[in-house]
Amino acid sequence: MDIVKRYMKNINLLIGLLVIVGFLLVMITSFFYTPYDVNMMNIPEKLHSPSSKYLFGTDEFGRDIFSRMMKGTQTAFAVGLLTVIIGTSFGILIGGLAGFLGGWVDELFMRLMDALMAFPGIILALMLVAVFGPGVVNTAIALGVIAIPAISRIARSGFVQHRDAEYVLAAKLIGVKPYNIMFRHILPNISSQIIVAATVTFATAMLAEAALSYLGLGVQPPNPSWGRMLKDSQAYLVKASWYTFAPGGAITLLVLGLYMLSNAVRDYMDPRSK
Amino acid sequence: MTDKEVLLEIHHLKAYFPVKRKSMKEAKKVVKAVDDISIDIFRGETLGIVGESGSGKSTFGRAILKLVEPTAGEILYKGQAIHHLKGRELQKYRNQMQMIFQDPFASLNPRMRIGAIIDEPMALQLPLTKEQRKKRVRELLQKVGLPEDAMHKFPHEFSGGQRQRIGIARALAINPEFIIADEPVSALDVSIQSQVLNLMMDLQDEFQLTYLFISHDLSVVKHISDRVAVLYLGRIVEVGTKKELYAHPLHPYTQALLSAIPVVNFDEPKQLVPLQGELPSPMNPPIGCVFHTRCPFVMEQCRLARPPLQQKNEHQQVACFLYEK
Numbered sequence A: 001m002d003i004v005k006r007y008m009k010n011i012n013l014l015i016g017l018l019v020i021v022g023f024l025l026v027m028i029t030s031f032f033y034t035p036y037d038v039n040m041m042n043i044p045e046k047l048h049s050p051s052s053k054y055l056f057g058t059d060e061f062g063r064d065i066f067s068r069m070m071k072g073t074q075t076a077f078a079v080g081l082l083t084v085i086i087g088t089s090f091g092i093l094i095g096g097l098a099g100f101l102g103g104w105v106d107e108l109f110m111r112l113m114d115a116l117m118a119f120p121g122i123i124l125a126l127m128l129v130a131v132f133g134p135g136v137v138n139t140a141i142a143l144g145v146i147a148i149p150a151i152s153r154i155a156r157s158g159f160v161q162h163r164d165a166e167y168v169l170a171a172k173l174i175g176v177k178p179y180n181i182m183f184r185h186i187l188p189n190i191s192s193q194i195i196v197a198a199t200v201t202f203a204t205a206m207l208a209e210a211a212l213s214y215l216g217l218g219v220q221p222p223n224p225s226w227g228r229m230l231k232d233s234q235a236y237l238v239k240a241s242w243y244t245f246a247p248g249g250a251i252t253l254l255v256l257g258l259y260m261l262s263n264a265v266r267d268y269m270d271p272r273s274k
Numbered sequence B: 001m002t003d004k005e006v007l008l009e010i011h012h013l014k015a016y017f018p019v020k021r022k023s024m025k026e027a028k029k030v031v032k033a034v035d036d037i038s039i040d041i042f043r044g045e046t047l048g049i050v051g052e053s054g055s056g057k058s059t060f061g062r063a064i065l066k067l068v069e070p071t072a073g074e075i076l077y078k079g080q081a082i083h084h085l086k087g088r089e090l091q092k093y094r095n096q097m098q099m100i101f102q103d104p105f106a107s108l109n110p111r112m113r114i115g116a117i118i119d120e121p122m123a124l125q126l127p128l129t130k131e132q133r134k135k136r137v138r139e140l141l142q143k144v145g146l147p148e149d150a151m152h153k154f155p156h157e158f159s160g161g162q163r164q165r166i167g168i169a170r171a172l173a174i175n176p177e178f179i180i181a182d183e184p185v186s187a188l189d190v191s192i193q194s195q196v197l198n199l200m201m202d203l204q205d206e207f208q209l210t211y212l213f214i215s216h217d218l219s220v221v222k223h224i225s226d227r228v229a230v231l232y233l234g235r236i237v238e239v240g241t242k243k244e245l246y247a248h249p250l251h252p253y254t255q256a257l258l259s260a261i262p263v264v265n266f267d268e269p270k271q272l273v274p275l276q277g278e279l280p281s282p283m284n285p286p287i288g289c290v291f292h293t294r295c296p297f298v299m300e301q302c303r304l305a306r307p308p309l310q311q312k313n314e315h316q317q318v319a320c321f322l323y324e325k
Helices: A002-032 A065-101 A103-118 A121-132 A136-163 A166-173 A178-214 A226-236 A241-269 B057-064 B087-095 B114-125 B130-143 B148-152 B160-172 B190-207 B218-224 B242-247 B252-259
Strands: B006-019 B029-042 B046-050 B072-077 B097-100 B178-182 B210-215 B227-232 B235-241 B316-318
Touching (some): A002 A065, A002 A241, A065 A178, A065 A226, A065 A241, A103 A136, A121 A136, A136 A178, A166 A178, A166 B097, A178 A226, A178 A241, B006 B057, B029 B057, B029 B235, B046 B218, B057 B178, B057 B210, B114 B130, B130 B148, B130 B160, B160 B190, B190 B218, B210 B218, B227 B242
Parallel strands (some): B046 B210, B046 B227, B097 B178
Antiparallel strands (some): B006 B072, B227 B235
């Protein structure tokens, strides 16, 4: 069993790394080179099926899907990363303070989070984007804000669990500052839960961005985004099924790669699993 | 033990915890974890604190370190009151005391290497360079009987007894005078217990440490202590030198406790002082003597008044009306 487990862990790391690095390379390449101009329309060649000329076919305006997929990687990573950064940093801060300090701070912060959570996420994002204007950055900020409650709850439960642990008491006794107890002693012990939550957030952010883009509030056309392409393709599901597969497959693959990599990273960070 | 210097004086220490009420109508309740404890701790001695779970022994230890804020009472360390201490002053006070914890699996941060765990108190509290500290970590590991390369490992790579040694090394790192050991061996195998106890006793001789040794295990306390205090529901019912207290227990509770120690002796069946019932809730302790609900010698006045802790003989103090003159 042990050998199988160890082997599985390496597979996680290998595949996860391969996928993520692959997508990153595609993203970097897309800054300099795409086979076709991303926004060049070519109506006579619209909905062309995949061929050696158009690797993934063309969309309803005759734009090369492969090129748009490449460019879309930028959007995916930008939105995902920014969302995760906002969601986890604020989530850890709020959940950490609530869990570590307890008392009224806990009540106040967690009730605020409840209020935020009671709002349907996408509606809240719609509101934020409507107020601050559409675009990649604003979309990511909105999605990040939505992600805060879930992560703060995970962080809180972790901090509550460790707050009264004897090693924390020992640290207190030798005069470790509360700030350091929180971030140097407790946080590493709950980082695995947070990494998993962050990965899920990355994945959901990409999907939510698709939904927002569909409503016209996310990434603005003609800039390519996988989510937007996925939504656009649904009208041609029967006529041009390959159109759906490209963005759908890319999202699935990237999310899968992220999960595997985060699993591997989590295992690696836990000294007990070595 | 002749010239006794008092290191720590504790006067009428109380630590109450408020209990969450189910509704506003309910009366405010408190748990009296420590209820009016007065005792002196002498330099260089080991004072054993015995009691059932829930008798307030751990809270007593934590109140001394101000990890738990005492509700009332006074603690004097070398004649100085510590009640008002805050911030840096409090840290200065705490630097002279350290704690050894009960659960060796919870008391070491699983994400820190042993070297860092032992180094941290020194880095924060002692004016030493990195090299000096590293050297001292090695010395400390050697003192507690661990190999030097332990400093590069993580806590999970050690057994319970070894972890407790690491905890002891951490406690010793900043040269404390007084160590509160909160059930340091109760989580360990019996075979390992004596090793750790002997280590603690060796270190006591070497560094002239004073121990407050909290335990529920009478044989362990007997092994290490000079004096023993018996706690029941947050109160001291009897204090005495180890020899006297174990040979001639005065308080009925102490007698019952001692008779419950299992002994291998088939010829003389032990005379058991049976103890009925359960420990009453510290939220609602009995009126009068706290022990009267379970005492085999209960008298009328026990239900009415609380017996004070009184000097019975040269070596023993007891809180019981049986010995009232």
